[in-house]
Amino acid sequence: MPTPQEATRMRSGTASDTAHLTARVRAADAVVEPSRRLLDDRFAALFVTEPPPPATSDEALQRLGAIDHAHGGFLAEILLRQRFFEHELIRSVADGVRQVVMLGAGYDTTALRMPGYDGLRYFEVDHPATQRAKLATLAQEMLSTPSVTYVPHDFEAGGSLVGALAEAGFDPAQPCIVGWLGVTFFLQPGALHQALAELAEICTAGSVLVFDYMDESVIDGTTPYRGALEMARKVGAEGEPYLTGLTPQSAAEAVRRAGFWPMEELRVPDLVKRFGGNDPYCNGDDFMGVMAAERAGNGEAA
Numbered sequence: 607m608p609t610p611q612e613a614t615r616m617r618s619g620t621a622s623d624t625a626h627l628t629a630r631v632r633a634a635d636a637v638v639e640p641s642r643r644l645l646d647d648r649f650a651a652l653f654v655t656e657p658p659p660p661a662t663s664d665e666a667l668q669r670l671g672a673i674d675h676a677h678g679g680f681l682a683e684i685l686l687r688q689r690f691f692e693h694e695l696i697r698s699v700a701d702g703v704r705q706v707v708m709l710g711a712g713y714d715t716t717a718l719r720m721p722g723y724d725g726l727r728y729f730e731v732d733h734p735a736t737q738r739a740k741l742a743t744l745a746q747e748m749l750s751t752p753s754v755t756y757v758p759h760d761f762e763a764g765g766s767l768v769g770a771l772a773e774a775g776f777d778p779a780q781p782c783i784v785g786w787l788g789v790t791f792f793l794q795p796g797a798l799h800q801a802l803a804e805l806a807e808i809c810t811a812g813s814v815l816v817f818d819y820m821d822e823s824v825i826d827g828t829t830p831y832r833g834a835l836e837m838a839r840k841v842g843a844e845g846e847p848y849l850t851g852l853t854p855q856s857a858a859e860a861v862r863r864a865g866f867w868p869m870e871e872l873r874v875p876d877l878v879k880r881f882g883g884n885d886p887y888c889n890g891d892d893f894m895g896v897m898a899a900e901r902a903g904n905g906e907a908a
């Protein structure tokens with residue numbers, strides 16, 4: 607009998623269902639009336655199969671409210687971590703960065719919404735199964751993404767991320783911004799730390815890494831947030847278990863060890879406060895964090 611770690615969707619080569627869940631949330635948000643919309647991802651609906659996206663703002667708010675009631679904190683994190691990332695992306699581009707690496711990109715649509723934005727090149731790295739599903743939808747919708755190079759890579763399979771990106775034309779001598787959102791907690795600790803070590807090789811000085819993590823207490827079952835535990839149970843039952851958690855301290859230590867300076871960290875309530883507007887429709891249960899870290903220069907201790 608395989609352990610939960612062995613019997614994952616990713617290992618069996620099935621596209622990620624949590625990537626679909628993320629797209630469903632973003633597609634519903636895009637239907638919410640503009641004054642209460644949190645992200646405005648007009649392409650997310652392309653990737654939604656069942657159930658189809660809501661037709662009206664009221665229906666969208668009802669659906670999102672039900673998820674928020676059952677699993678407080680997830681809506682805010684899914685929608686607003688992306689706002690935080692895009693804020694960092696715009697800042698990096700102003701600083702001259704022209705390479706964007708999306709790790710575990712799923713149905714992320716940043717490249718569709720900001721395609722040739724000042725000559726950016728995107729490298730979307732994802733598990734081959736999820737990436738195939740994304741590419742099939744893009745082809746079906748006849749949407750071309752000339753600014754994107756798709757890089758199939760399984761973080762758990764022992765291959766080299768550095769090698770895969772080099773083969774795809776990524777230039778490690780030029781700075782980049784890396785978005786690693788909604789992924790770290792699905793990896794085994796070894797794969798997570800291996801990826802961080804490889805990021806240090808990919809990211810020259812001045813590069814920025816934005817990643818999120820889930821609290822260790824969700825993984826070990828001691829968190830007081832019942833909605834988080836219930837989500838952990840559900841995704842585990844669907845074959846995408848949460849495997850690795852961090853704390854604000856261990857997340858900062860891990861990036862420092864890899865040679866990055868932690869610049870800013872927002873917990874879910876901070877995300878809601880900064881990006882949620884006057885009347886956010888989601889609550890801020892506090893069991894996840896998103897961090898921006900900068901690659902230290904040669905010889906600098908991080």
Ligand SMILES: C[S@@+](CC[C@H](N)C(=O)[O-])C[C@H]1O[C@@H](n2cnc3c(N)ncnc32)[C@H](O)[C@@H]1O
Pocket residue numbers: 616622624625628629709710711712713714731732733734736737759760761762763786787788789792793
């Ligand atoms: C919750 S989705 C997040 C998608 C996207 N980053 C977002 O924020 O919408 C998790 C993503 O991690 C990817 N993933 C999970 N395990 C992986 C692995 N071992 N190797 C590569 N990608 C993996 C899945 O394919 C999926 O795209």
